[in-house]
Amino acid sequence: MTNIPDRPTLDGIEDRWAARWDTDGTYDFDATAVRADVFSIDTPPPTVSGSLHVGHVFSYTHTDTIARYQRMAGKSVFYPMGWDDNGLPTERRVQAYYGVRCDPSVPYEAGFEPPFRGDPPKKHQAIPVSRPNFLELCDELVEIDEELFERLFRRLGLSVDWSLKYATIDERSRRVSQRAFLRNVARGEAYTQEAPTLWDIDFRTAVAQAEIVDRNRPGAYHKIAFAKSDGSGSIEIDTTRPELLAACVALVAHPDDERFQPHFGTTVRVPIYGQEVEVRAHELAQPDKGTGIAMICTFGDTTDVTWWRELALDMRVIIGRDGRILPDTPAGVDATAYAEIVGKYPNQAQKIVVDALTESGELIGDIRTIDHDVKFYERGERPLEVVTSRQWYIRNGGKDTDLRAALVGRSGDVTWHPEHMRHRYENWVEGLNSDWLVSRQRFFGVPIPVWYRLDDAGEPMYDTPLVPDESILPIDPSTDVPDGFTADQRDQPGGFAGDPDIFDTWATSSLTPEIAGLWEEAGADLFDRVFPFDMRPQGHDIIRTWLFSTMTRSHHEFDVAPWKHAALSGWILDPDRKKMGKSTGNAQTPEGMLEQFGTDAVRYWSASGRPGVDTTFSEDQMKVGRKLANKLLNVSKFVLSVEPDDGSGVDMDASLALTVTDPIDRSMLAKLDAVIVEASTGYDNFDYARALERTESFFWWFCDNYVELVKNRAYEAMGPDAAASARRALREALSSIQRLFAPILPFATEEAWNWWNESSVHAQSWPLPVGLDGDAALIDAAIDALTLVRRAKSEAKVSQRADVDSVTITAPGALRAALEAGRADLAAAGSIAEITIVEGGAGDSLTCDVVIASTGAG
């Protein structure tokens, strides 16, 4: 029955069992299961640019433990994997990998060969390639990356059903993304608008509020005098951006500020450039900032946008989409002065303007350097500018208090793990101030599936976009032609034009439940079996992006939250408690860690990080995990090496209650029952760490105490019935222990399980309490006594095997019965010739007087 190696080992078990699970389909989803029998997971699709890092291993392990538990608890687990491969990260990686850049004006070249495949030299000048060629290279590279990712995730033992794979750029994702968007358009939840937006000048694309981060940068206050137009003196303002003087359209102070009330409605002359601008009043102006009066430029920051809109000001645009000063002189601005800064970047223009101000005497006092926060695109390298452009938006409550309140309320549809993460979501939604900008002026992404009629002047008619029928999705409006038009009408007056933009990656990944669940896909009946999903696992850093955007789409489309539970993972911290960075040591790459410690050891470390809690990277914890996995193999070997019914004549198929007769064994099983309940409760609450802690704690106690105590009896030192009780209890406990550890240590448990079983441990049912009427506390007395005997031997510096002539245990009455029950086991475990139990002491404390045999004491 058993097939136990002489020397159990963890080496090589990953490859062996991962391959076996794959061929056996151990983790296949049962697509016929009804909703009530399904546990569905909205797996985070990792960005496939670059490489996987320790954080991936950490958080994906958390999800996998829950998936494995739910599977064993009887659910058909829908656990797909997706790759987030569309969008800017891939474009950047393609540029760096092949040494190219996308230039839509370049014609397509069939059979194009990039100058490099990996690691172009640093000084290499990127060569321009056509958009279709660029997209081909994107497809090529993501395929390479995705293979790498899949290999690592398999090595990590994720119990994913790999047949449920998707990529956010694949045809299905494009179709789902476009379908959902078109429905948003039809219901008025998506709209297009020309407006000032934050703009990255390097990537030349608009960015959304959720992708903006503050970075602290040095800046400087410049005090500048604006002469009153009527010659009655001047007004001084402080600005950090003097280079925008040419874009100045007004000054603004608070309406209650008595210093400036006399000036409201009057005009001043802008230094150097000469345009006349009005002094205005607005509550957003802060009397205690700078000189209390600010210049408004179109546009220096988002406050300027607010003032420009609410005060109905003129526009003087000077910064272009590439971040350089535009060639055309704005109205009212001195052309000669303006020519000095044309074509410069803002920092270059600033020097020129400051020099001119210094020369003219309009720069007052010294420039005062400061550190201040500046808005950046989270992937960007230069500060964002505000640029006016036409963009698509999806309503998310940023401009609509009712919708905002509804989306805040959706938080209540979800159980958060840990609970306090709810606040992150609610705070973010409550603080929104704009709708969700979903269009991007980039290349590798899902095309926005609309066209525009062109009027007789060739101008697009944006208010009435032409939309495709859902049945032909996905489309690419740059090559597909709308109904009622012919290809030669493209970009012709009276014809049509395709929308040139793509969706931001979040606009597609906000639909992962719909993509993975085959929402509205032809012939599929999956969606109703999995939606709303049971679980959304993700990092807490992307609550404002992925979690919120998924919620928004589901709210619009289904009027329900897309999942029942949100499980938020923490960060990985360096051992010095700083953010995990590049460090030395091969163990800090996922591959190196898995190689050095073994998968189960790394998973053990991951699972010891409690949900939502930042966790220190700890090789020590991985060593402990390896020790645990090793111990599991060895104790399994021991338990299984004691044949269950070896010549005893005892019926091992009889009920547990009939075979397990010894109160000590029943006591152990009662403890195990409690652990099973606690571990199950932990997993039910998405707290794998608690389940692990309870299981592990019991396991070490089981090995160190119970096994040592009953070992001799199991060897049949006290007769067949006594042995049968111990053997049966040992096997019962082993079976439960292997299953309890299976979600955390899938490889070691599978290895040991297969020594005595035919099928995978991961296909077994989750252990249930056996419910024998054992007294969990009973065994503690015997173990306390055993510990005292061990201590006596340790202090006498003799072997634990040394013979003991006699032990006199002094214990209060309440414990004496318990000691009697364990008396024989204790004598055998401690090699004790004679045990005397006498009345004494109080509570549950006992003392031992140990007389070690003189012979053999050394």
Place this chain on the structure above:
RNA sequence: GGGCGCAUAGCUCAGUUGGUUAGAGCGCUGCCUUCACACGGCAGAGGUCAGGGGUUCGAAUCCCUUUGCGCCCACCA
């Protein structure tokens, strides 16, 4: 400025409705090559539970407060 979290042994962390003497692992010290395991076992040392105040018969746990650390958001002329 608003919100959230954290603070327990040298280190990493448990300690779920308040309940005897605050636990584990690592590290450290000593002992034991023992018939599951030397990738081992046994034992030991080590803590004013961040500080202060309060509630209670009883507080690491509940309340108030101070300090320190971290995160999110807002403001950024």
